[in-house]
Amino acid sequence: MAHILLVEDDLTYSRIVKTFLEKNSFEVTTTTKVKEAQTILSTGKFELIIADFRLPDGTGMELLQWAKSNFPHLQVILITHYSDIRIAIKAMKLGAFEYITKPINPDELLATVKESLAQKIELKSGISPKEPTKTESRKSETPYVIGESQEAQKLEKHIQLVAPTDLSVLVLGETGTGKELISKRIHEFSKRKDGPFVAIDCGALPKELAGSELFGHVKGAFTGALDNKTGHFESANGGTIFLDEVGNLSYEVQIQLLRAIQERKIRKIGGNKEIEVNVRIIAATNEMLTSHSSEGGFREDLYHRLNEFTLQAIPLRQRKADLEYFVGEFIQESNERLNKSIKSLSPEVWDIFYGYDWPGNLRELRNIVKRAVLLSSEDRIEKDALPLELYDNSYLTASPSQAISTSPATTVPPLVNPSAGTDYKSQWKEQEKELIQKVLLDTRFNKSKTARILNMDRKTLYSKIEKYGLE
Incomplete structure (x- = not known):
């Protein structure tokens, strides 16, 4: 019997959902606050969190980020009002399995719960060739569709033009416009198509660990570094690395990234050995990095290195x-x-x-x-x-x-x-x-x-x- 933690401060709503799920053979524990949920998760074994976005002491987003950092394979479903749609979409980029809107439809809730738990079983049993981590975007289930509009045809021409080159590409566009799909298509039509395609959501990287996730670290480099770690740049060697929401990287990590682009070498955190890497970089953002760089938040020299060719994802x-x-x-x-x-x-x-x-x-x-x-x-x-x-x-x-x-x-x-x-x-x-x-x-x-x-x-x-x- 799967154990679910329901985090909802509307007690009537919480009771209805709990009763419904228990009638469908799930074990449900309820709480009303983020901190209480963290304590419960640390002491019990749960397969799924269902959390309302708006909670008395925080948000479901905060709980999602904490859960994914501490229990990477724990599934999370976010409950929102429809007006929270942009927040819900951001939550999915941070690793939420799904979001559902209030008022909750029982059939929709049950189907989503079963689907999330089924995916977790597949990952644990090894059916999936590679388990997703908190820093990697989930593989999109949606194929790339070129479309027939003039804008879409123009975008496809530009993709086909830049794909065979080794230019760094900056993909601009709003959240949800398919920037990762565009990047994957560039990779698939490039000379690196047989190499790895590693997708990283920079917005989901913990600031203190971003350098380690991207470039790796050596044992003892910092508290908690119990073993050597291979970073994403090293894993992507010979292929393409996709840095989504690149504007979220700290200034220190930007310096490391600039060095990796310029010298084609990386150095693990705490290490003194340089490692050569042959990686094509595709970055994406929904921000204006030019204004961000003029304000000192994003290095201008890094912006120009990433922006050898620009593509604009088209809003729906x-x-x-x-x-x-x-x-x-x-x-x-x-x-x-x-x-x-x-x-x-x-x-x-x-x-x-x-x-x-x-x-x-x-x-x-x-x-x-x-x-x-x-x-x-x-x-x-x-x-x-x-x-x-x-x-x-x-x-x-x-x-x-x-x-x-x-x-x-x-x-x-x-x-x-x-x-x-x-x-x-x-x-x-x-x-x-x-x-x-x-x-x-x-x-x-x-x-x-x-x-x-x-x-x-x-x-x-x-x-x-x-x-x-x-x-």
């Missing part, structure tokens, strides 16, 4: 033309994981998806699709399977020009100047023509996608294409 709101591809991938993935057979989204759900700006990008989309697949009883996803907040303030019932303005990939022409004395009707037609033409180009004349993005039915779209001579 700027590649709405590719939304259908991603949704299809996530439905298929969720069907396999949850033993379901969902085929599509209802037209109403498509409208909601196209109208939403996706602040959490691909990670948010993936989790919402998985949740909706779980909650759907028919063969397609309906509106009632979505979180209420997804469409409460974002669902568009506007005109085509308003609908398309939600995607920054499309430039809306300026509004008519009422003092100009011009023909408003003619200007509106010209604006409409430009909008339709732009979206047709973005979707490569996929009329079904174009109609969805413009929030009009296909018959109307065909009529306007003919009217404006856009074929």
Whole structure:
């Protein structure tokens, strides 16, 4: 019987969840505070923590980081309100197995708990060839999708251009835009593809141990260094090392990293022997490192060493033309994981998806699709399977020009100047023509996608294409 620690300060909510899990054959211990949870975890054997994000003496994020540092293979599920979506996504980057939103759906909770425990069993039994550590990103289950939008095609061209070289690459982009997938694709099309690809989340590295994790240490180098340690740079020799959220590295570690790039040599903490390394570096950040360096937080010389070539990961709101591809991938993935057979989204759900700006990008989309697949009883996803907040303030019932303005990939022409004395009707037609033409180009004349993005039915779209001579 798996033992779960539930950390929730709403006692009524805690009692309901505890009773539900115990009815499904789990042993559950409850507490309300971060410090109490740490004490309990230190004295008992647990397989899983379920923690609310907001707690009286701290946050679920703090508990997650502490747990992963002390019990690396302990699974953590974070409970959030939907407004905490960016925090929840950050928690997953720090090693949380999953996040679920309040109000909790019992089926979703049970499926997530079982899935997390099943993954832990696989890791312990050695089924996985390499157990993830607290400093390595979990392997993404989502394949890289090129997409058909102009922005996505441009990104792919740049990837193919830089991949065969040995240039250091800086991947910029918001959280959840697939920076690690881009980096992995560069590696796969490089001359180093047969070498290791080592992914490190610098934001999850404890400051005092970051140098040791990256470059290794010798026995006795510091308190707790009971043996020699091989760092990630040495492990990545002959391949590629991916440094996610590189802006989080301390100034001292930045100096060590700069030396490793310049001299292609590293020195373990406490050691006096130099080790040659042949590693390509791909770094990623969601920060503006240029302003960070001007403020003294990030070394300017290191920035220029990392930034031999820049790629910009595209936010999902700027590649709405590719939304259908991603949704299809996530439905298929969720069907396999949850033993379901969902085929599509209802037209109403498509409208909601196209109208939403996706602040959490691909990670948010993936989790919402998985949740909706779980909650759907028919063969397609309906509106009632979505979180209420997804469409409460974002669902568009506007005109085509308003609908398309939600995607920054499309430039809306300026509004008519009422003092100009011009023909408003003619200007509106010209604006409409430009909008339709732009979206047709973005979707490569996929009329079904174009109609969805413009929030009009296909018959109307065909009529306007003919009217404006856009074929």
